[in-house]
Amino acid sequence: xxxxxxxxxxxxxxxxxxxxxxxxxxxxxxxxxxxxxxxxxxxxxxxxxxxxxxxxxxxxxxxxxxxxxxxxxxxxxxxxxxxxxxxxxxxxxxxxxxxxxxxxxxxxxxxxxxxxxxxxxxxxxxxxxxxxxxxxxxxxxxxxxxxxxxxxxxxxxxxxxxxxxxxxxxxxxxxxxxxxxxxxxxxxxxxxxxxxxxxxxxxxxxxxxxxxxxxxxxxxxxxxxxxxxxxxxxxxxx
Amino acid sequence: xxxxxxxxxxxxxxxxxxxxxxxxxxxxxxxxxxxxxxxxxxxxxxxxxxxxxxxxxxxxxxxxxxxxxxxxxxxxxxxxxxxxxxxxxxxxxxxxxxxxxxxxxxxxxxxxxxxxxxxxxxxxxxxxxxxxxxxxxxxxxxxxxxxxxxxxxxxxxxxxxxxxxxxxxxxxxxxxxxxxxxxxxxxxxxxxxxxxxxxxxxxxxxxxxxxxxxxxxxxxxxxxxxxxxxxxxxxxxxxxxxxxxxxxxxxxxxxxxxxxxxxxxxxxxxxxxxxxxxxxxxxxxxxxxxxxxxxxxxxxxxxxxxxxxxxxxxxxxxxxxxxxxxxxxxxxxxxxxxxxxxxxxxxxxxxxxxxxxxxxxxxxxxxxxxxxxxxxxxxxxxxxxxxxxxxxxxxxxxxxxxxxxxxxxxxxxxxxxxxxxxxxxxxxxxxxxxxxxxxxxxxxxxxxxxxxxxxxxxxxxxxxxxxxxxxxxxxxxxx
Numbered sequence: 001x002x003x004x005x006x007x008x009x010x011x012x013x014x015x016x017x018x019x020x021x022x023x024x025x026x027x028x029x030x031x032x033x034x035x036x037x038x039x040x041x042x043x044x045x046x047x048x049x050x051x052x053x054x055x056x057x058x059x060x061x062x063x064x065x066x067x068x069x070x071x072x073x074x075x076x077x078x079x080x081x082x083x084x085x086x087x088x089x090x091x092x093x094x095x096x097x098x099x100x101x102x103x104x105x106x107x108x109x110x111x112x113x114x115x116x117x118x119x120x121x122x123x124x125x126x127x128x129x130x131x132x133x134x135x136x137x138x139x140x141x142x143x144x145x146x147x148x149x150x151x152x153x154x155x156x157x158x159x160x161x162x163x164x165x166x167x168x169x170x171x172x173x174x175x176x177x178x179x180x181x182x183x184x185x186x187x188x189x190x191x192x193x194x195x196x197x198x199x200x201x202x203x204x205x206x207x208x209x210x211x212x213x214x215x216x217x218x219x220x221x222x223x224x225x226x227x228x229x230x231x232x233x234x235x236x237x238x
Numbered sequence: 239x240x241x242x243x244x245x246x247x248x249x250x251x252x253x254x255x256x257x258x259x260x261x262x263x264x265x266x267x268x269x270x271x272x273x274x275x276x277x278x279x280x281x282x283x284x285x286x287x288x289x290x291x292x293x294x295x296x297x298x299x300x301x302x303x304x305x306x307x308x309x310x311x312x313x314x315x316x317x318x319x320x321x322x323x324x325x326x327x328x329x330x331x332x333x334x335x336x337x338x339x340x341x342x343x344x345x346x347x348x349x350x351x352x353x354x355x356x357x358x359x360x361x362x363x364x365x366x367x368x369x370x371x372x373x374x375x376x377x378x379x380x381x382x383x384x385x386x387x388x389x390x391x392x393x394x395x396x397x398x399x400x401x402x403x404x405x406x407x408x409x410x411x412x413x414x415x416x417x418x419x420x421x422x423x424x425x426x427x428x429x430x431x432x433x434x435x436x437x438x439x440x441x442x443x444x445x446x447x448x449x450x451x452x453x454x455x456x457x458x459x460x461x462x463x464x465x466x467x468x469x470x471x472x473x474x475x476x477x478x479x480x481x482x483x484x485x486x487x488x489x490x491x492x493x494x495x496x497x498x499x500x501x502x503x504x505x506x507x508x509x510x511x512x513x514x515x516x517x518x519x520x521x522x523x524x525x526x527x528x529x530x531x532x533x534x535x536x537x538x539x540x541x542x543x544x545x546x547x548x549x550x551x552x553x554x555x556x557x558x559x560x561x562x563x564x565x566x567x568x569x570x571x572x573x574x575x576x577x578x579x580x581x582x583x584x585x586x587x588x589x590x591x592x593x594x595x596x597x598x599x600x601x602x603x604x605x606x607x608x609x610x611x612x613x614x615x616x617x618x619x620x621x622x623x624x625x626x627x628x629x630x631x632x633x634x635x636x637x638x639x640x641x642x643x644x645x646x647x648x649x650x651x652x653x654x655x656x657x658x659x660x661x662x663x664x665x666x667x668x669x670x671x672x673x674x675x676x677x678x679x680x681x682x683x684x685x686x687x688x689x690x691x692x693x694x695x696x697x698x699x700x701x702x703x704x705x706x707x708x709x710x711x712x713x714x715x716x717x
Binding site: 020021070122124125126128130131132134136144145148150151152153154157160161163164165168212213214216231233 | 456459460463491492493494495496497498502503505506507509510715716
């Protein structure tokens with residue numbers, strides 16, 4: 001199921017083009033190549049014509065795809081909860097004009113189905129100069145650095161490492177059904193961590209080609225874990 | 239492979255022939271002191287001072303250079319100026335097994351090239367290098383040490399320290415706490431041998447029961463991780479890591495990199511290897527003492543405990559400290575409570591856990607009452623540890639010489655109370671007055687010799703017991 005060759009090809013192409021990071025669409029393709037669920041969606045051109053969301057079902061999230069913009073939310077390039085294709089079209093018109101006026105390139109739009117509601121986690125990875133590849137897991141969202149409710153593990157990790165990381169999180173009760181909420185699919189979260197940092201996972205398969213990786217948020221619902229946003233910073237290796 | 243490590247490092251941990259470079263014909267410095275201390279400390283092996291001109295040093299016939307050694311030596315102690323060190327090894331191939339260069343002036347002083355030259359010279363002579371920039375080794379098997387006034391009683395605590403000075407503290411303060419060592423190596427810059435390789439010796443050494451590491455920059459951290467990971471907690475390891483907060487912000491484009499401070503990565507290291515990460519020298523020694531005295535019980539990780547001693551406020555604070563450390567101090571069941579109440583202890587005693595018996599209660603039957611109290615709660619199910627605390631100042635004020643010996647006898651009997659007996663930990667509290675401290679030290683030595691770990695305060699005992707419980711939990715999760 002995993003497609004490391006496909007992932008390596010995406011990374012190599014971006015590197016060959018002189019870029020330092022993948023865009024969100026590419027990053028999600030790399031994640032999907034290792035079995036991590038991403039929302040159903042479509043990559044639209046800068047000025048889409050015709051039906052926007054064939055085969056997709058609202059509500060939608062809409063995000064700018066731009067080689068100039070690393071922080072999409074801060075740049076005003078994200079809309080969520082758009083009920084249907086018409087609302088998405090109106091949002092594209094409005095955001096496109098504003099972003100173009102601010103001088104950033106609009107390479108396209110990512111229109112995605114909203115992930116099922118769940119706990120917003122963050123999953124990350126990087127190459128540490130001392131320990132080599134490490135993964136991170138914790139509570140995600142825009143406040144991730146402020147709250148710092150995260151834990152690291154040195155790769156390759158196993159299922160016991162995953163559980164030990166989760167056990168150290170202050171907010172761990174949120175995952176097991178807080179205040180009457182249904183419990184989140186911890187098994188899917190563990191599987192995502194292993195897909196990245198486990199034996200034969202993404203970090204092992206692509207080596208230094210990925211310098212840093214953020215999945216924020218990874219939305220963990222009772223049904224599974226979906227990478228709603230992702231960022232991959234490229235390393236020096238081919 | 240573990241047998242290999244034992245044989246490979248035996249010359250370092252039990253040298254039979256040593257060379258000392260850097261001692262002068264006068265009173266000299268480090269090397270003279272080291273040389274002078276060898277015979278008085280009990281080292282019986284061959285000793286070869288190396289000096290270019292002097293016929294004897296400190297009463298031992300000298301050889302002019304390492305290449306002139308009449309036999310290969312297990313261990314060479316080198317204390318000469320950094321710049322002179324590489325050429326010492328010219329022509330000395332096959333004459334040396336382990337070389338410890340204590341001199342500083344290498345990578346730590348901005349001279350990495352000189353350090354690389356030294357490593358090449360020592361390796362070229364067929365030897366392995368410890369250091370540079372360190373103080374020496376403590377090898378109880380050979381009665382050889384870089385520190386004076388330390389004993390060589392055989393023990394099970396093996397230590398590797400990147401700092402020499404802290405190595406002295408670990409030996410001296412540790413011995414006063416009752417620690418007995420299987421070895422201590424000050425590793426300095428770890429230019430050749432580092433913690434990962436040396437750890438292999440302690441893991442393989444049947445005498446070593448617990449391993450203590452003091453690390454700063456640890457250039458072989460990844461190899462150390464892999465070694466410990468492969469060992470799967472075979473022996474408990476306590477890590478005091480210096481410089482965990484020194485790490486600045488790294489340049490980062492991602493949340494992950496922004497959050498990846500050194501402190502968090504060492505936390506991961508500890509969690510994944512079962513190593514206990516501690517933050518102070520005292521916590522380090524306290525944890526080592528716990529493992530020296532008590533075997534881990536992975537089948538029943540310690541969670542519930544009984545607190546028993548004199549001092550109402552102390553008992554309350556103790557319950558808080560152990561609770562914060564993750565333990566339960568559960569209320570006794572009816573059967574236990576009935577047995578305790580049947581003892582008819584004087585007013586002021588509390589028979590509910592934490593059991594608080596004022597000194598006036600403990601002196602009943604010359605202290606033998608403690609034995610009956612232990613028996614009364616011994617059958618309480620699920621208790622993983624008993625922590626007894628005695629306020630020496632108050633008990634000694636009764637001037638009845640029978641009380642403390644009887645309390646200790648009761649404690650030993652409780653410790654040996656059958657297969658179900660949990661861990662037994664003793665806290666001896668004192669006001670610091672010299673005579674009381676002296677008596678406390680005597681009781682401490684006796685208790686530790688009997689396999690009971692002794693602490694000065696309850697909060698310290700709680701932290702050390704937490705380390706033991708953490709190791710038990712790790713083993714249980716990884717079995």
